[in-house]
Amino acid sequence: MRLWNRNFTILVIGSFISALGSAAAGLGFGFLVFKETGSPLSLALITVASILPRVVTNFVIGPFIDRNSRKKIVVSLDFFYAILFAVIGVILFSGFFSVLLFTLLAAFFGILDTVYQTAFMSMFPEVIPKGFHSKAYSLSSLIWPLSAAVMAPIAAFMIETFTYGIGIIMLFNAVTFLITASMESTIIIKEKLNEKRIKEDEPAFVTDMKEGINYHKKEKGILGIGLLFMAFSFVYASQDLLRMPYFVNSDMYTLVHFSYIVSAGAAGRIAGGIIHYIIKYPPHKRFMIAIIVYFSVEVLGASMLYMPYFIMIIISFLIGILSVTSFNIRMSATQIYIPGEMRGRVNSIQQLLWNLGAILGALVIGSIAEFTSIDYREIILFTSIVSLSAIVLIPLRMRNEFKNIYNKDV
DSSP: OOSOOHHHHHHHHHHHHHHHHHHHHHHHHHHHHHHHHOOHHHHHHHHHHHHHHHHHHHHHHHHHHHHSOHHHHHHHHHHHHHHHHHHHHHHHHTTOOOHHHHHHHHHHHHHHHHHHHHHHHHHGGGGSOTTOHHHHHHHHHHHHHHHHHHHHHHHHHHHHHOTTHHHHHHHHHHHHHHHHHHHHTTOOOOOOOOOOOOOTTSOHHHHHHHHHHHHHHHOHHHHHHHHHHHHHHHHHHHHHHHHHHHHHHOSSOOHHHHHHHHHHHHHHHHHHHHHHHHOOOOGGGHHHHHHHHHHHHHHHHHHGGGSOHHHHHHHHHHHHHHHHHHHHHHHHHHHHHSOGGGHHHHHHHHHHHHHHHHHHHHHHHHHHHHHSOOOHHHHHHHHHHHHHHHHHHTTTTTHHHHHHHHTSOO
C-alpha cells in the first residue's frame, strides 16, 4: 500500500494547479476593491457578503453532500468556476467596476465555495490509504502556501505593471480550473455515502440534520474544536482585513512589501508541510503540541506589524510553519475520528461555526477601522484577547475530550 496512488496523485496535482490561479485572484480581488473604494469597511462588507451566504449554505448542504457523490460535486464546480472567472476577466478588461456587482459576486462565490470545500474535505480521506493520513494532510497543507508563495509576487507585479493586470489574473484562474476539472474527472473512487433509509413522516433533510446536531451534542470534543476555531476565525478576519490596507496606506511600504509577507507565510507553510511529511509526532504528545502552537500563533500574529520589516518576514514564516502543525493535527485527527457517512454534515456544521466567527470579526473590526482613528496594529493586537481567552476556556478546560481526538494514531 502506498500513499501516491492514482486517485491521490490526481487530486493533489489538480488542487495545486487550481490553487495557483485562486491565490493570484484572491490578492487581485482584495486589492481591486480597496483601490476603488479606499474604505476598510467596504472591504469588510464584501468579505461579509462572501461569508454570510456560507452560513445558510453550511446549514443545508451537509445532508446533500453525505447522500451524493462528492467527486461529481467537486468536478462540476471546477468546470463552473472556469466559466465564471472567464466572464469576470472579460468584464474587468472593459474597465467596469461596481461595488454592488462585486458584492453580489462575493456572495455567490461564498455559496459555491462552501459546497466545494465541504465536498472536497469529505472526499479527500477516501483517496488516502490507511495509515497515511498524517502524511497526506501534510501534503495537502502544502498546496495553498506553495501556490501563494509563487503567485503573490507575480500577482502584485501584474497589478502594478499592467492596466488590466487583474483581468489577466482572472483569465489565468479560469484556465487553471479548467485543467483541474479535466484531471479530476478521471478519478475512480468508491465513496462511502449515507444510504440510511429516511423516515416516511419526516423529510430526509430534517432527519439527516438531526443526526449531525446530535453528533455534536454527543461528541463534546468535536463541538469544542468548532467553537475554538470560531474564535480564531474572528481574529483572523481582523488580520486578513487590515494587514493589506496597512501596507497600502503606509509611507514606508507598498503592495509588493505585503506580497513578500504573504510569500514568507506561504514558505513557512511549505517548510511545515515538509516537516510533517518526514516527521510523525508521537500521538500522545499531539494535544500538548497543539496548545503550544495555538498560543504561539496568536501572540506572533498580534505583534507582527510592530516589528521591523525583516522581523515581520521571519514571523510570517514562523506562523506558516506553526499553522501547518495546527492544521495537520486537527484535520488528520478529526477526519479519521468522524464516521465517513457523517463527514458532510459534521464538516458543514464546523464551517458554519467558523464562518459565524469570521462574519462577526469582519463587521466589528471593519467598523472600528472605518469610524475610529485607532491604528490598525492596535486593533489587531486587541482582537488577540478573543483567541487567547478561547484557548484557555475551551481546549485547556476540555483537555480530556480534545486528547481523545488529537492523540489518536493517524
